[in-house]
Amino acid sequence: MKNANGDGTVIKLSGKRRKPYAAVITVECIQYFDDVTKEPSGRDKQKRKYIGYYTTRPQAQSALIEYRKKHPAYTDEPSNEEPSQIKEKQPVFVPTFEQMWNISYKLHKPQWAHETERNHLKCQRKCESIYKYRIDELSYEILQKFINDYANTGKTIGMLRLMKNHISLVCNDAIKSGFLVSNPISLVSLKATKETKEKDALSSDMIRLIANSNAKTANTLMILIYTGMRINELIKIKPEDIHPELEYMVSGEKTEAGRERIIPIHPYIMPLIKQWKEKPDFRSDSTFDHYLQLDLENVYHADFSSHYCRHTFASMCDDAEITIYTTKKIIGHAIPKSDVTGSVYTHKNPEKLIEEIKKLPCPNDL
Numbered sequence: 001m002k003n004a005n006g007d008g009t010v011i012k013l014s015g016k017r018r019k020p021y022a023a024v025i026t027v028e029c030i031q032y033f034d035d036v037t038k039e040p041s042g043r044d045k046q047k048r049k050y051i052g053y054y055t056t057r058p059q060a061q062s063a064l065i066e067y068r069k070k071h072p073a074y075t076d077e078p079s080n081e082e083p084s085q086i087k088e089k090q091p092v093f094v095p096t097f098e099q100m101w102n103i104s105y106k107l108h109k110p111q112w113a114h115e116t117e118r119n120h121l122k123c124q125r126k127c128e129s130i131y132k133y134r135i136d137e138l139s140y141e142i143l144q145k146f147i148n149d150y151a152n153t154g155k156t157i158g159m160l161r162l163m164k165n166h167i168s169l170v171c172n173d174a175i176k177s178g179f180l181v182s183n184p185i186s187l188v189s190l191k192a193t194k195e196t197k198e199k200d201a202l203s204s205d206m207i208r209l210i211a212n213s214n215a216k217t218a219n220t221l222m223i224l225i226y227t228g229m230r231i232n233e234l235i236k237i238k239p240e241d242i243h244p245e246l247e248y249m250v251s252g253e254k255t256e257a258g259r260e261r262i263i264p265i266h267p268y269i270m271p272l273i274k275q276w277k278e279k280p281d282f283r284s285d286s287t288f289d290h291y292l293q294l295d296l297e298n299v300y301h302a303d304f305s306s307h308y309c310r311h312t313f314a315s316m317c318d319d320a321e322i323t324i325y326t327t328k329k330i331i332g333h334a335i336p337k338s339d340v341t342g343s344v345y346t347h348k349n350p351e352k353l354i355e356e357i358k359k360l361p362c363p364n365d366l
Contacts, residue, residue, distance in 0.1 A: 008051075008068070010060040010178075019053040021060040025067065061178020065094065065136060094179055097138060097170065098131040104173045115232065123166035126150065135174045140184045143167065147188050160190040201315035202308055204366035206300065211363035215295040219272045220281050220288060224306055226266040226360065228313035228331035231285045231306040234276075242277040244270060247354045261332050262350050264357040320359040329353065 008025035026048055051067050054060040095103065101124055109117060130138065130146055151160055167185045174180040202210075202225070210221050223234060233251045241250040247270075249263045265273050282288040288306065296302055310331060317327040330353060 008064040010057055010064070012057075013053075017053075019055050021054045021057050023051045023054065023060040023063045023067070024048050025051060025064070058176070058178055062181045065179060065181070068094075069136075094134045094136050095174075096131060097127065097133050097135055100135045100174050100177075100179070101127075101170050103177070104170050107173065108169070114236075119162055120166055120169070123163050126163065127167070135171070135179050138171070138184055140187045143185050144188045147190065151191060157190060164188060164190060200308065201312040202304065206302060206304075207312070207366060208363050209300060213295075213299050215299040216281070216291045217288065217295045219275070221292075221306070221309060222363075223269050223272050223276065224309035225312050225316075226269045226357075227263050228310050228327075229263065230310065231288055235280065235282055235285055235288070239277050242273060244274050244277070246350065248350045249273070261329070262353055263330060264350065264354040266357050266360055268360075268362045316360050320361070322356050322359055326353065326356050330357070 008023060011022045011024055013020050013022055052060070052063050054063060105120070108120075112120070127146075129149075130142065133142065147160065147164065150163060155163075164185055168183060171180060171183045171185055175183060207225060210218050210225075220231075220234070223229070224231065227234075227249075229251060237249060237251045243249065244265065247265050249265060250260055251263055282291075285306075292306065296304070313331065314327055317330075318324075
């Protein structure tokens, strides 16, 4: 990354040297003016100073940062020099946390899955209180207080880990760019003030209640219960990946084991799948979550999330004596390569998966 004006520069010297990288700063910039017009002549001259020689470029960048901290590059005192020889102020540039995040976002976005990107954007919106800190000003004390304050809003340990990973990503990119020497967030400890809610399977009574209700989220929940899909996988599935005539769908994107997996369609949800293919009930998971909260309060009179449906699917498969390998294959969980028995089941064809899924009872038979 190119340094801003006044930040100094790193030069790689020619020849074979033990320390080929030199850290150089501009100590004086002389701007010449035309004697007649008094306008800048364009013949500026820079006076440079070598502050050290280093083995690697990051070491030289770090030396520049430390030098700028100890030697401010300009002063606000008025200059008494003649117009023919004026010292140009040299601003010290180190990005703020917000600016460094913008750099990191552009760098990593092409490789991120949709959910990863959404998590980082969500975390960044919560970092407003540290936006304006220069990245090299973010000390352990500042970040520990920030995490503690965030925890005191009632966050679970999972959310705190997401936040710490987000800040760590930005700081690591700052290290690579030469703005930091070490990652201050690595020393920060996490202590949640809210226990993580254990996700459990929905009861048979709740499944029947959902199936027999006219709630807006009922059909979507039943699809999730009988497929083990995540809500974002269902919403993002393309019509051409739904094959009612073949009794299966192709979906999944979060993990390697879960991508492009075969999901058999249970006879009970076949009409719901056909309807979804023609016109999805929801276009985004946030819209679904909004209506789910309303239905939880007004119809289901319960407290659960869409992810409970994956646990419910796994529990129903176990009760129906569907092998754990088949269940993992459908929901997209990896099977260890060392598991010889499991490796055989990973090659199940769609017909076998369809046959197995039909073992699941319909809601009224639970």
